[in-house]
Amino acid sequence: MTQDTWNAVDRYIADTLLPPDPALEAAVKSSDAAGLPPIAVAPNQGKLLHLLARAMGARRILEVGTLGGYSTIWLARALPEGGRMVTLEFEPRHAEVARANLARAGLADRVEVRVGRAIDSMPGLLDEGLAPFDLVFIDADKEGYPGYLEWSLRLTRKGSLIVADNVVRNGKVTDAASTDRSVQGVRRFNAMLAAEPRVDATVIQTVGVKGWDGLAFALVVADP
Ligand code: SAH
Numbered sequence: 001m002t003q004d005t006w007n008a009v010d011r012y013i014a015d016t017l018l019p020p021d022p023a024l025e026a027a028v029k030s031s032d033a034a035g036l037p038p039i040a041v042a043p044n045q046g047k048l049l050h051l052l053a054r055a056m057g058a059r060r061i062l063e064v065g066t067l068g069g070y071s072t073i074w075l076a077r078a079l080p081e082g083g084r085m086v087t088l089e090f091e092p093r094h095a096e097v098a099r100a101n102l103a104r105a106g107l108a109d110r111v112e113v114r115v116g117r118a119i120d121s122m123p124g125l126l127d128e129g130l131a132p133f134d135l136v137f138i139d140a141d142k143e144g145y146p147g148y149l150e151w152s153l154r155l156t157r158k159g160s161l162i163v164a165d166n167v168v169r170n171g172k173v174t175d176a177a178s179t180d181r182s183v184q185g186v187r188r189f190n191a192m193l194a195a196e197p198r199v200d201a202t203v204i205q206t207v208g209v210k211g212w213d214g215l216a217f218a219l220v221v222a223d224p
C-alpha cells in the first residue's frame with residue numbers, strides 16, 4: 001500500500017471532484033516545458049488551499065515560494081472582487097513562468113509576483129502597507145521556514161491562517177539528529193508553532209502523488 005496506491009487514489013479524487021481545468025493544466029505544462037521541478041502542490045491540495053481561502057473570505061493572501069504559479073492560481077481564484085495576492089519567488093525564471101501562467105488564468109491584475117529572497121521581501125510588505133494578510137502559504141526553501149514564520153506573524157492579524165507545506169518529509173521530521181538542513185528547518189518551524197502563544201496549530205500527514213508529507217495549519221490567535 002504505497003506510492004502506486006496513493007497515486008491511484010489521488011487520480012480517483014481528481015477524477016471525482018476536480019473538473020478539467022485548462023488554466024491549471026496549462027500552468028503544469030508550461031512549468032514542465034520550462035524545466036521547473038515538478039513540486040507544485042497536488043491538485044486536491046491546491047483545492048484545499050482554495051477552499052480554506054474562500055471559507056475565510058480572505059481578501060489579502062501572501063505566498064512564500066511561487067514556482068510556476070500553480071498554487072498561486074488556486075489561491076488567487078478564491079479572492080473576492082478587489083482582493084489582492086502577493087507571491088514571493090527567488091528565481092527570476094520561475095517568476096517569469098508564473099507571471100505567464102497567471103496572465104493565462106486571467107489573474108494578472110490581482111497577483112503580484114515579487115522576485116528576491118523571500119526573507120528580504122517580507123519587511124517591505126509591512127512598510128508598503130500591504131499587511132495584514134488573511135492567509136499565508138509558506139512553501140519555499142525549508143531552511144527558511146523559521147524566518148518565514150517570524151515574518152508571517154508580523155504580517156498577519158488575529159484570525160489569519162498560516163499554512164505550510166512539506167512539514168513531514170517522508171517522516172524524516174521525527175529524526176532529531178538529522179543533518180538535513182531542510183529537516184532541521186521544518187523541525188524548528190514545528191517547534192516554534194508549539195511554543196508560540198500567538199498561534200494555535202496542528203499538522204496533518206498526507207500521502208498521494210507528492211509522496212508522504214504533511215501540511216501545517218496555524219490559526220493566529222493574537223494581534224502582532
Ligand atoms: N507553491 C508552489 C511550489 C513552490 S516550490 C506550488 O505549489 O505551485 C518552492 C519555490 O520556492 C521554488 O520556486 C524556489 O525557487 C522558491 N524558493 C527557494 N528559496 C527561496 C527563497 N529564499 N525565497 C523565495 N523563494 C524561494
Ligand code: DHB
Nearest residue numbers: 039040041139140165166
Ligand atoms: C520540494 C519542495 C516542495 O515545496 C515540495 O512540495 C516538494 C519537494 C523539494 O524541494 O524537493
Ligand code: MG
Nearest residue numbers: 039139165166
Ligand atoms: Mg511544497
